[in-house]
Amino acid sequence: MSVSASDPDPARNGALLEVEDLTKHFPIRKGILFDRQVGEVKAVDGVSFSIREGRTLGLVGESGSGKSTTGYCVIQLMKPTSGSVRFQGQELTELDREDLRRMRREMQIVFQDPYSSLDPRMTVGNIVSEPLEVHGIGTRRSRRETVRRLLEVVGFNPNYTNRYPHEFSGGQRQRIGIARALALNPKLIVCDEPVSALDVSIQAQILNLLKDLQRDFGLTYLFISHDLAVVRTMSDDIAVMNQGKLVEVGSAEDVYLRPKDEYTRALFTAVPVPDPRRQRERKAERARLRIDRFAGI
């Protein structure tokens, strides 16, 4: 089966990724001797969205809303319970292992915690070149060159390829994670809370880097975060999740300035902004909206 970039489905309207009615249910099991299923958690429950090439969709929600699970299902790190995920028009949920492996070159992920997502026993150079080796790309020498180039691109000193992750700060580690994600020249990168573990001054460096890479390489991002201010600076479109469901999706402008859904409005109003005068107004608005209705007890 070919996984070429030619468009088998002109109806997709420039969308690189189309997700339709995606669900992911986890069984709840009980019993020690006789294991039985007593229910299920609908972590993702009928989610649909699409992302056009070169754009960013910000996926926001609170903890347990299902946003990360959605991200994992999109790149098939988790098998969805049902629904469809089409990448360049190709249905991913039906691919066999070999085709999926090839397809993965096009889709990468950057994780939240650069402390636990990099193998501490591998050198920086090996971490970044591993995807190339797995996919049998290049020779040992050419890979070494590629790794240096990738590290330069993400603003990491390429002379440090023989060092280990623990020798670097959180921001530097996240650069390593991004270089690794870029190694296979992917089209889509799922960014799963990529700056949540970082301090604001470092966070700004990484967000700028992600913006630059998108511009330079035409990347498409699914940007998952609980931080609404971060999502606003990154996203063209926004999807809001609550309890496994998409409650609102639209252009960033529309969703931030004219939220339609009650939960979206409550969520945005709950965020304190760094401006005491403005925050006084927002606090009053918060009381008016009675946002505590949405705070799970």
Next chain:
Amino acid sequence: MALLEVRDLQTHFFMREGVVRAVDGVTFSLEKGKTLGLVGESGCGKSVTALSIMGLIPKPPARIVGGSVRFEGRDLAKLKERELEDIRGKEIAMIFQDPMTSLNPTIKISTQITEVLRRHLDMSKEQARRRAIELLEEVRIPNAAERLNDYPHRFSGGMRQRVMIASALACKPKLLIADEPTTALDVTIQAGILDLLDELRREYEMAMIIITHDMGVVAETADNIAVMYAGQIVEYAPALDLFERPEHPYTEALLAALPQLEAEDAREGRLTAIPGLPPSLIDPPDGCRFAPRCPYAGEDDPCAENPQELREVRTGHLVRSAHPASERARVKVEA
């Protein structure tokens, strides 16, 4: 007289690798009933400051090597452990970021609240129990009387923080130190906790120190704000003045680095990142600790060699920098 007066506090950790100057020049004062926001990035020393005030730093390796912590005139840094125990929990209480690790998971919450009451207020078992129910009602825990017999894991994160607050308030402290009280919580739950703290602070006429990395949280809660960098207070000002006319180059940079929720052209713009990293606290720069990253410290600038003192640039606005914004503006006008 201020309720709390911290002067040039220095708490160092004596490690095998060297002396870590975690807190190395913290000065601020807090009036009765007011809220101070203590902000800064990880490792800047804000939590160690709080623990030093409470007398809860791990000794060894840590030791308060200089300065004073005057609470109602008494220097807490000089008190014996026994004397501190009478103040801690009674006059000054503290809540932490993660209520799952600060509540004992093997003890019912009733015990965790009543033990404070019995230790400090000599209440009988029954009195303490009744007061504990009242406290849980005050922090809006539904069915307080029944929930009293639950273990901490039976509560959600937000509810656990409410339990923590209830036990901190048990003895009506004059000062509550809240160390990242909402960092582990979702924003909708955070809003509820911040509202609750504000209400209780009024009701109990309690002063509060909110320690956080979130500039939005201090913008909402604080009367005064102290910004920490590399173990020192680098700026101290009334909240409004700090946000509207920040003086320290670090504060300016920190505010510029924040993504803005309400900025309409946010998608197109870039954020202003601060180059480099904070200095090592084992071997900090001789002069201004921000000098290596400061856009206004020129080459061979004397500020990189000479330690900077906190000084008042206008009423109530203190800054530890050779290049505060208002002075830079003046130099520009003269030039």
